[in-house]
Amino acid sequence: MPLIVAGPVGQDAHDGGPHPERPARVNAVMDGIGDLRLGTDLVQVAPVRPTGEQLRRVHTPVYLDELELFAHHGGGSLDPDTFVTDDSWETAMQAAGAGLAALDALAERGDGSAFVVARPPGHHAERERGMGFCLVNSIAVSAAELVARGNRVLVLDWDVHHGNGTQSIFWDDPDVLYVSTHQWPLYPGTGRPDETGGADAPGSTVNVPLPPGATGDVVRAALDEVAAPVVSAFAPDWVLVSCGFDAHRADPLAELALSSADFGALAEVAVGLAPASGRVVLFLEGGYDLPAVRRSAAATVAGLLGDPYRSEEPTMGGPGLDVVRAAGVLRERSLGVTR
Amino acid sequence: MTRRVVVGVDGSSAATAALRWAAGEAVATGAQLVVVHAVGLLEHAGLATAPAQEAREDVVRRVVEEAGLDATRLDWRVVDGEPCAALLRQAGGADLVVVGTRGAGAHSGTLLGSTSLALAEHAVVPLVIVPSSPD
Numbered sequence: 271m272p273l274i275v276a277g278p279v280g281q282d283a284h285d286g287g288p289h290p291e292r293p294a295r296v297n298a299v300m301d302g303i304g305d306l307r308l309g310t311d312l313v314q315v316a317p318v319r320p321t322g323e324q325l326r327r328v329h330t331p332v333y334l335d336e337l338e339l340f341a342h343h344g345g346g347s348l349d350p351d352t353f354v355t356d357d358s359w360e361t362a363m364q365a366a367g368a369g370l371a372a373l374d375a376l377a378e379r380g381d382g383s384a385f386v387v388a389r390p391p392g393h394h395a396e397r398e399r400g401m402g403f404c405l406v407n408s409i410a411v412s413a414a415e416l417v418a419r420g421n422r423v424l425v426l427d428w429d430v431h432h433g434n435g436t437q438s439i440f441w442d443d444p445d446v447l448y449v450s451t452h453q454w455p456l457y458p459g460t461g462r463p464d465e466t467g468g469a470d471a472p473g474s475t476v477n478v479p480l481p482p483g484a485t486g487d488v489v490r491a492a493l494d495e496v497a498a499p500v501v502s503a504f505a506p507d508w509v510l511v512s513c514g515f516d517a518h519r520a521d522p523l524a525e526l527a528l529s530s531a532d533f534g535a536l537a538e539v540a541v542g543l544a545p546a547s548g549r550v551v552l553f554l555e556g557g558y559d560l561p562a563v564r565r566s567a568a569a570t571v572a573g574l575l576g577d578p579y580r581s582e583e584p585t586m587g588g589p590g591l592d593v594v595r596a597a598g599v600l601r602e603r604s605l606g607v608t609r
Numbered sequence: 610m611t612r613r614v615v616v617g618v619d620g621s622s623a624a625t626a627a628l629r630w631a632a633g634e635a636v637a638t639g640a641q642l643v644v645v646h647a648v649g650l651l652e653h654a655g656l657a658t659a660p661a662q663e664a665r666e667d668v669v670r671r672v673v674e675e676a677g678l679d680a681t682r683l684d685w686r687v688v689d690g691e692p693c694a695a696l697l698r699q700a701g702g703a704d705l706v707v708v709g710t711r712g713a714g715a716h717s718g719t720l721l722g723s724t725s726l727a728l729a730e731h732a733v734v735p736l737v738i739v740p741s742s743p744d
């Protein structure tokens with residue numbers, strides 16, 4: 271089975287100096303993929319240029335114009351977390367365009383899986399605001415493109431932070447199911463189980479917050495017990511994954527306790543939720559410990575392709591199974607489901 | 610029921626101006642003052658930039674005392690989150706939300722990164738945006 275790598279993007283650009291969201295993250299992912307020695311099964315594609323229409327489906331014209339101008343005037347910071355440099359706009363365009371290239375490559379081949387190895391990340395970026403290291407919401411650009419082509423799209427977000435941007439962009443869109451597991455409490459402060467979608471798309475958002483220390487088995491339970499029934503009723507045509515590696519136990523930005531092997535298992539779950547081969551695309555989001563990112567990227571791609579690869583043991587026994595079950599109950603209650 | 614005034618602080622001078630105004634309002638109306646500091650990604654990891662390091666309880670207590678507010682009416686809350694979402698969450702049931710014109714990091718002359726503007730759009734209780742005093 272082929273792996274399509276879209277990119278790499280951002281391995282020598284959008285450099286904020288001493289900041290954890292740094293170019294070397296992309297190299298760590300590419301090194302992890304390289305460790306698998308996929309040979310001719312590895313297919314690299316270059317980004318396409320997103321059109322204005324594709325960008326405006328998920329961001330306001332005012333925000334896009336301001337961000338482009340801000341970068342072209344040298345940039346600065348959007349908030350205490352988020353920097354913009356003179357090449358950030360161009361890099362963000364390539365990152366969004368890498369996602370679109372991955373869709374085209376998969377649609378053309380009809381099999382395999384794709385990994386968009388690009389930064390800056392995107393899932394915190396809202397329609398009219400960048401934040402949390404994110405400028406343009408790349409996964410949202412791709413999801414909206416698939417919807418425009420008549421598809422139903424699952425966005426699965428296992429980054430350790432809640433993807434407030436993606437959730438809010440598709441809040442009222444019944445064609446996009448947004449599912450997130452994330453540490454709670456933690457930045458950005460959204461992602462409670464009773465956030466279940468807007469009036470036009472009730473139930474189209476699934477949030478499972480997890481306590482610090484939660485292990486791989488707990489994340490799996492969240493997907494198997496809370497998300498999977500919703501996903502199978504939704505019947506997605508495509509599965510896009512906000513693939514952060516910051517839920518790894520070595521990550522400096524959060525306190526979940528996953529190992530690289532757990533990401534491999536999560537990738538297998540993503541493949542299982544897709545209706546056919548050639549319908550899963552991973553987008554790099556967070557992940558700030560470079561050795562952990564490298565091992566996790568390798569394990570994730572191995573999981574995608576069904577290859578055996580393990581550098582760490584899967585983790586289990588951490589706290590949070592009760593929280594997962596309570597989240598399922600809270601979600602149903604907020605949707606008015608009685609049982 | 611006691612009135613509640615909620616104010617966001619991030620260590621910036623604009624936020625301190627807002628805190629001073631909110632404390633005065635709490636003194637004048639007999640309200641409880643809830644001071645919220647939202648912890649961002651870098652601060653959570655101990656990598657905070659300079660202004661966030663100033664958003665500390667002792668700094669807040671000093672400003673509030675100077676405004677003449679009884680210390681028992683101060684409720685200091687540190688929550689992980691983006692400032693707009695954190696304030697909206699803490700503002701449930703409040704009578705007033707107070708913020709400065711610009712948060713730490715956000716630039717003048719641009720809409721980018723403006724918590725106060727985002728709040729203005731989403732607030733469900735009255736919102737006061739306090740201009741910074743000229744330096």
Ligand SMILES: [Zn+2]
Binds near residue numbers: 431514555556
């Ligand atoms: Zn993250």
